[in-house]
Amino acid sequence: MEAYTAVISLLQTLDQPYISELFHDHSTEMLDSLRATAECFQNALENTSNEKIKSLEEDIRVVVSEAEDVVEMMISEIIEGKSWTFLKSSKDVLKKMDKTKKQVMEILELTADSLIGASSMSDPMLSDQLEDDIVQGLDGDLEIIDKRLTGPTLDLDIVTISGMGGIGKTTLAKKAYDHLSIRYHFDIFVWVTISQEFRYRNVLLEALHCISKHRVIENTKDYVNMNDSELADLVQKSLKGPRYLFVVDDIWSRDVWDSISQIFPNCNNRSRVLLTTRETEVAMYANTSIPHKMNLLDLDNSWKLLRDKVFGLEHDHPAELEEIGKTIAENVKDFP
Missing domain, CATH: 3.40.50.300 (P-loop containing nucleotide triphosphate hydrolases)
Structure with missing residues (x-):
């Protein structure tokens, strides 16, 4: 929960209406990168219950909080007309954000098949x-x-x-x-x-x-x-x-x-x-x-597609219709 709260807080800071005007002559691409990574964290925290993702929540909270601190310090310096001295800090936090994002993505990609079948997915x-x-x-x-x-x-x-x-x-x-x-x-x-x-x-x-x-x-x-x-x-x-x-x-x-x-x-x-x-x-x-x-479907896949469309994915088909069904599928497969 603390990680999610930190992410939402960073996104709210980045979405302030004065941000684009303040950073007009500065690194707006950096802010775009921070926003995109924060949104990735938000999606992961909202839509998955993977234990490995939960193990990264503290890492996400820490790096997102650091990012918001850097953004706020940059805003303060720009408003006060000081030289931008947080360039190195911004680069460091971007690297940390990117590293954590890669860890999140690797976990999600490794478990993609199980997540696709999960009834709890709400995206x-x-x-x-x-x-x-x-x-x-x-x-x-x-x-x-x-x-x-x-x-x-x-x-x-x-x-x-x-x-x-x-x-x-x-x-x-x-x-x-x-x-x-x-x-x-x-x-x-x-x-x-x-x-x-x-x-x-x-x-x-x-x-x-x-x-x-x-x-x-x-x-x-x-x-x-x-x-x-x-x-x-x-x-x-x-x-x-x-x-x-x-x-x-x-x-x-x-x-x-x-x-x-x-x-x-x-x-x-x-x-x-x-x-x-x-x-x-x-x-x-x-x-x-x-x-x-893209190539035409082979006979087996043509028949499977026709069968599932006619009888549904979870319904058996009458055995006596399989021969004529495959004949129809063959004709469809060869149709230009």
Whole structure:
């Protein structure tokens, strides 16, 4: 409880309306990093009952309290017009926060499977996942995408999924987006859908709507009165600092990628863009590495998917229908 109280106190300090004005010429990225880490601690303390997480509560309380002390001292010095002498202290506390966050994430990632099945999980973002964990035939694809999204590369990486329409690219991206290990690896989550009727402004507004769920966007005018360039600049600035996952779903052309790629800042913090497209050429254009190509389900998985959709996950099927069911699944599997 003391750890949770300390986290909430730090978040309240960071969310004071005067903070952005005071630190306008100082390290706002540091404050963004502190806020993202504190929110990670808040989620872990609210949504898990893991004993190993409980064993870290004192570490979380100590490092969060130190962080709030440093922020308050920095505020005091800025107000008094003194030179900023707490630079080293701020770097030290950031390192401690990051170390503790890594310990929390490692525990959560190791126990992700058990947590997914826990009936006590209350995170609304994961409700769909609890009901329908992994679509038949996509579990192997999900593991590959998860590893690419959480890989060690510090630079911004573009992870691409390609394949024919209706094969499950969006479903796979959604499963990765909602996967518990991914939820605790990234700080900000953004999902935009492109499709053939591309409207740059709508994409920017959709992105800002997602970002606003994770952090306060300061100093903004009414979006209606902002032009596209101002909106794009706001998206980019809002993504700087925290580690973000930005999903670009169903992109059709290289021109569209050129239009939106400018809004992704490279903060060297393992942020990722996950892109889905039916055009392999577009996937290769966004990232020259080989895209993850979705393939048709094999007969066994096609039959399992059809069976579960018709009879439900927990219901037996009449044995006499299995042969004709597999025939239907075979025909569906081969349908272009």
